[in-house]
Amino acid sequence: MEEGAADLRHRKKPTRTEEAEEDAPKQENETNKKTKKSPRYVLIPRFAKLFFGCLAAVVSGMMYAVYLSTYHERKFWFSGRPEIEREITFQGDTAIYYSFYKELLKAPSFKRGIYQLTHDNSTLSMKTMNAVRQMTLYPELIASVLYQASGSEEVVEPVYFYIGIVFGLQGIYVTALFVTSWLMSGTWLAGMLTVAWFIINRADTTRIDYSIPSRENWALPYFACQVAALTGYLKNNINSSAEKFCYLLVSASTYTFMMMWEYSHYLLFIQAVSLFLLDVIGLTQTEKVHEVYKIYLFSLFLGYMLQFENPALLVSPLLSLVAASLLAKYLQMNTRKGTLLSRMLKIIYFYLVFTVTVTLNLVAKTFVSHNKNEHLMEVLEVKLGLNTTKNFTVNWLLCQESLQTPSQDLFLRLTQSSLLPFYILVLVICLVSLGQAVFLRISGKPVDGTTTLEGGRIGERPEVVYHVLHTVSLGLLAMTMEGMKYMWTPYVCMIAAFGVCSPELWMTLFRWFRLKAVHPILLALILSMAVPTIIGFSLWKEFFPRIVAELSELQEYYDPDTVGLMTWINPQLMGMIKLCTGWMVTNLPLYNDEELQKRNENIFQIYSKRSAEDIYKILTAYKANYLVIEDSICNEVGPVRGCRVKDLLDIANGHVYYEENESYGYSKYGRFCQEIKMNYSPYVNYFTRVYWNRSYYVYKINTVISFQS
DSSP states (O other), rough: HHHHHHHHHHHSOOOOOOOOOHHHHHHHHHHHHHHHHHHHHHHHHHHHHHHHHHHHHHHHHHHHHHHHHHHHHHHTGGGOOOOOHHHTTTGGGGGGHHHHHHHHSSSSSSHHHHHHHHHHHBBOOOOOOOHHHHOOOOOHHHHHHHHHTGGGGGTOHHHHHHHHHHHHHHHHHHHHHHHHHHHHHTTHHHHHHHHHHHHHHHHHOOOTTTOOOOHHHHHHHHHHHEEEEEHHHHHHHHHHOHHHHHHHHHEEEEEHHHHOTTTTTHHHHHHHHHHHHHHTTSSHHHHHHHHHHHHHHHHHHHHHHHTOOHHHTTTTHHHOOOOOOHHHHHHHHHHHHHHHHHHHHHHHHHHHHHHHHHHHHHHHHHHSSOOOTTTHHHHHHHHSSSSOOOOOHHHHHHHHHGSSOOHHHHHHHHHHTTTTHHHHHHHHHHHHHHHHHHHHHHHHHOSSSSOOTTTGGGGGEEEEOOHHHHHHHHHHHTTTOOHHHHHHHHHHHHHHHHHHHHHHHHHHHHHHHHSSSSSHHHHHHHHHHHHHHHHHHHHHHHHHHHHHHHHHHHOOOOOOOHHHHHHHHHOOOOOHHHHHOOOOOOOSSSSHHHHHHHHHHHHHHGSOOOHHHHHHHHHTTOOEEEEEEEEHTTOOOSTTTOOOHHHHHHHHTTTEEEEETTTTTOOSSOOOHHHHOOTTHHHHHHHHEEEEEESSSEEOOOOOOOOOO
C-alpha cells in the first residue's frame, strides 16, 4: 500500500516541462494584456515628443527669421529710407540680382519678362545674353511669380517681399538643422542647442548680413532640407512609409538646390564622395546609396534641360562620379559571386571608381564645349601651389577674402562659444568608433546593423558615419578657403549638439573606459541632458544680452557719396548702377564666362599704367559713354601688397612691380586713374569731367576728339 501510494504521488507530481506548459498560457495572457495596453502608453509619449519637437523646430525657424528682419531694420534704418538708399544696401555684385527682379515686375507680362531675360541686350553693352542661365536667376523668377500671384502689390513693397523670402528661407535653414540634429540624437534638445550655436556664431555660419540676394542664401536652405531628409533615409530602423517620404524630400530638395546656385553641383559632389566612402566601408545598404545616385542623375538631367542646356552640368565631377559608381555596381552584379573577377572587383572597387571618374570627366571635357567655371580649376591649381600665373582674373579671385586661408580669429570665436571644443570631442569619439567598426569589417566579424544604447557603438550608425565623413570633407576645404566656412560651421553646430545630447555617444565613451562604479546607461542618460542644459544656460547668460543689445542698438549706415552719384545719374559699382538706374553697363562682376572675364580685365585697365589713347580705344570698343572712377580703388593702400587692383593689373600687363627684390618691366605712362584728374593733354582730349565727389569721378567719353593742349 505504501509503495502504491508513493507511486501514485510520484505520478501526480508534475514535471518542469509540464509546469512550463501550464504556465505558458498564463504568461501569454499576461503578455497579451500588456501588449493591449502598451500601444496607448507608448504612442502618447511619442506623439507628445513629436508634437513639441516639431513645434520647437518651427518656432525656432520663425524666431530666427524675425530676428534677421529686426536686425536688418536696425542696421540700415530700412523702413525710413527712400528707395534709392534702400537699394544701395545691396552691396557688391549682389545688387545685379535684385535689378532683374525689378525688371520682371515691370514687364507687361511674366512671359514677356522671361523673354527679355533670356534675350537680354540691355544689361551689357554690345552683348546679348541669356541672363537666366548666365546668372542663375531662378530665385528672382520664383519671387516675382509669388509676388504677383499672391496679390501682394497692394500690401507690401517689392523690396520687402524679396528680402522677406530670403529671411524666411533662413528660418527654414535653421529648422532643417534642428531636425537633423534631432534625428541623430533622438531628442529635440539637440535641435535647440544647434539653433543657439548657429545664431551666436552667425558671423561664421552665414553671410546674410552682407549679401542678401546672393545665390547661396537662396540655395543653402534647400541643401539643409536635403541633408535632413538624407539623414532619415540612411537610418537603419526607419519604417517604409518614413523612408519613402524621406526619399521624395531628398529628390525634391536636391533638384531645387541645383537650380538655385550655379556651384551647387560641386557641393553635391562632396556629398556624393562621402556617400561613396560610406558604401565602400560597408556600413550602409548599398541600394540606398545608389538610389541617391539616381536622384543626382535625374537632377542633373532635369537641371541641364531647364537651365537651357547648361554644359557645366555635363562636365561636372558629380556626373562622372555617379556614372562611375553605377558602372562599377553593374560590373559586380553581372559577375558570378566567388569568381576571381568578383573578388578582384571587391578589392579594387575604390581604385576602379576613382579611375573611371577621372577618365569620364576628361572625356566629357574633350567632347563638350564649355568655358563656364573653368577658371575654378586654375584657381585651385595656383592655390595648391601646383602652378603660377599672371592672369588678372585668377589672381584677383585668389586675393578675395573668401579664398584666403582662415585666420586664427575664426577658431577663437568658435572656441569662445564652446562650439569648437565640443565638436572636436564628438568628432574624435565618432571617428574612433568608426575605426573600430571598419576594423571589425576587415577582420571578417559581422557588424550589427541595429545598434542599441547598451552596445555603445555610435560609429556603426550609417547616418552618423555619413555626417562624420561629410563634415571632415567640408572642414578640410574650410581650412584652405575662408568662404567654405559658411558651408562647414552650420554642420559643426549640428554635430556638436547631436553629440552632447546623444546618450549613445556617452555610452560609447563609457564602454571604452569600462565604467563599473555607476550604471553606465543611467549616467549616459543623465549626461545627455545635463551637459546640454549647462551649455545652454552658460550661452544664455553670456550671449543673450549681446543679441538683445544688437537688436536695440540703432546703427548708422549712410553712404552720401554713392547716393550723390546715383542721384546725379538719376542714375564692385557696375551692379549698383544697373540696379539703381537701369542703365546699360560695360562690365559686370561675373567670373563664370571667359568673355566676361576678359571684358572685366579690359575695363579695369582704367586703374593701370596705360596711355589715354589705349583706354579710349578700349572704352569706345565697348560703346561706353561714361567712365566712372572709384577713388578708393585708384588710391588703394591695402595691407596686402600685390592684391590691390593696380598691382594685379601691373603684373598682368608686365609693368613695374617690386616683390622680394624682383621687378617686372616698366611703363612709360603714369597710372591712368590718377593722371586723368590732372586735366591736362592728352587726357582732356579724350575725356571730359562731368561729376565728382570725394569717392567717385565721372567722365564723359568724347565722341569728337579735340587735340588742343
